[in-house]
Amino acid sequence: MKQARARARKTCLFETREAETMIGRLNHVAIAVKDLAAATAVYKNALGAVVTDPLPQPEHGVTVVFVTLPNTKIEFLEPLGANSPIAKFLEKNPDGGIHHVCYEVDDILAARDRLKEQGARVLGDGNPKIGAHGKPVLFLHPKDFCGTLTELEQV
Numbered sequence: 001m002k003q004a005r006a007r008a009r010k011t012c013l014f015e016t017r018e019a020e021t022m023i024g025r026l027n028h029v030a031i032a033v034k035d036l037a038a039a040t041a042v043y044k045n046a047l048g049a050v051v052t053d054p055l056p057q058p059e060h061g062v063t064v065v066f067v068t069l070p071n072t073k074i075e076f077l078e079p080l081g082a083n084s085p086i087a088k089f090l091e092k093n094p095d096g097g098i099h100h101v102c103y104e105v106d107d108i109l110a111a112r113d114r115l116k117e118q119g120a121r122v123l124g125d126g127n128p129k130i131g132a133h134g135k136p137v138l139f140l141h142p143k144d145f146c147g148t149l150t151e152l153e154q155v
Contacts, residue, residue: 024104
């Protein structure tokens with residue numbers, strides 16, 4: 001029983017603390033795919049969705065396509081190179097699947113600092129990178145956010 005509670009604490013770091021609202025709207029849900037063209041065709045042809053052209057993001061090791069929805073976006077991620085984090089994800093999940101969720105924040109540095117003070121782990125070197133929307137982004141360790149890789153994007 002103690003081990004189960006310890007594991008639960010590790011997967012949801014902040015479950016006992018309430019904080020003032022930091023995140024804004026859901027910006028996108030990212031789905032890792034082996035074949036970007038095939039995934040795009042499914043959403044475009046079967047669902048009638050509006051999709052963007054592929055956008056290589058070499059600094060993130062991916063090529064992305066966004067599916068525009070009335071209330072948010074879906075981001076398809078295809079590996080760009082053998083060292084892509086998405087290639088590693090697809091090795092573990094050969095059919096692809098949900099990779100991360102992205103929430104908007106007003107001030108990414110303030111959000112980062114506040115989260116780090118509370119014990120959250122920021123991935124990479126801890127500094128924002130420019131994401132596919134041309135805005136600063138950070139990723140937060142999934143073990144600190146209930147098993148979900150979480151991206152923050154400054155709006």
